[in-house]
C-alpha cells in the first residue's frame with residue numbers, strides 16, 4: 047500500500063464542478079501534485095492541460111489526468127462525479143443516477159487508497175456521503191461531504207450585503223440537508239459576537255422576521271436560480287472545496303458545516319447531514335453542538351427524516 051502524500055489531491059469527475067475545483071486548488075498552493083480522473087479521459091486531459099497553463103502565475107503543482115491507481119497516495123480525494131441538476135430538478139431527484147455512479151467509483155478509489163480522506167461533493171451530497179462511507183468501509187471521520195459549506199457561504203454573503211459589512215465578520219451557518227429542508231441557524235447567528243438582530247438594528251434594519259425569511263429563502267433557492275440562468279453552479283462550490291482542503295492540509299481544526307454521519311446528536315442517528323464540525327488533518331475531528339431554538343431542532347429533525355426516507359429507497 048502506498049504511503050500517503052500529504053501534498054497530493056485527486057479530483058474525480060472533471061465537469062463544471064470538478065474542473066472549477068481543480069482550478070481553485072491549483073491557485074491555492076496547497077498541493078504539489080493533482081490527478082484528475084474522469085470516465086471521459088479526454089476531458090480530464092484537456093482540463094489538466096488548461097489548468098497547467100496557469101502555473102507560471104502560481105505555485106508549482108504537477109497536474110495530470112490519470113486513473114484510480116494514480117489516486118492511491120492522495121491525501122484527499124474530491125468526488126464530484128455525477129450528473130448535475132437540470133433546471134427545475136431537485137438534488138434528491140438525482141439520487142438514483144448518482145448512487146449508481148458511486149457504486150462503481152467508490153470501491154475503485156478504496157481499492158487503491160485506504161488512508162486518504164474522501165471529500166464528497168456530488169449531489170445529493172448527504173445521501174452520497176452516507177453511501178460513500180458504507181461503500182468505502184473507511185472510518186467515518188475520513189468520509190464527509192461539502193454539505194452546507196456552500197449554503198453557509200451564500201448566507202454570509204447575503205448578510206454581508208444586507209448589513210453592508212465584510213461577510214467574513216458574519217458568524218452564521220446553514221445546517222441539515224444541503225437542499226430544500228436546510229435550516230438557517232438564526233438563534234446562534236452573530237456579527238463579531240454581537241447577536242444578529244442587535245447588529246441589524248445598528249444598521250437600520252428592524253423587520254427581522256421578514257428579512258430572515260427572505261434571506262433564508264434566497265440561500266435555499268440560489269442553486270435553482272443560477273442553474274436557470276447559466277445551467278450549472280461551480281465557482282462557489284469550488285471555493286468551498288478549496289476552503290475544506292485548506293482546513294485538512296493545514297490541520298487547522300477549523301469549524302465548518304460539513305456533512306457527516308450523525309450519532310444521536312439532537313436525536314439524529316445513522317444519517318449524514320451538516321452540523322458545524324472541527325475539520326483537520328484527520329478529517330471530521332469532532333462535532334460542535336451549537337445552541338438551537340426548539341423550532342430549529344424540530345426543523346433539523348424533519349430534515350434528517352427527509353433524508354432517511356430517501357436513504358431507505360436507494361441503499
Ligand SMILES: NC(=O)c1ccc[n+]([C@@H]2O[C@H](COP(=O)([O-])OP(=O)(O)OC[C@H]3O[C@@H](n4cnc5c(N)ncnc54)[C@H](O)[C@@H]3O)[C@@H](O)[C@H]2O)c1
Nearest residue numbers: 059060061062063084085127128129130131167168169283
Ligand atoms: N455539493 C455542492 O454544493 C454542489 C454544488 C454544485 C454542484 N454539485 C454537484 O456536483 C456534481 C457535478 O456537477 P457538474 O456540474 O460538474 O456536472 P458535469 O455533468 O459537468 O460533470 C460531471 C462529470 O462527472 C463525470 N462522470 C460521470 N460518471 C462518472 C464515472 N462513473 N466516473 C468518473 N467520472 C464520471 C462526467 O464525465 C463529467 O465530466 C453534480 O452532482 C452536482 O449536483 C454539488
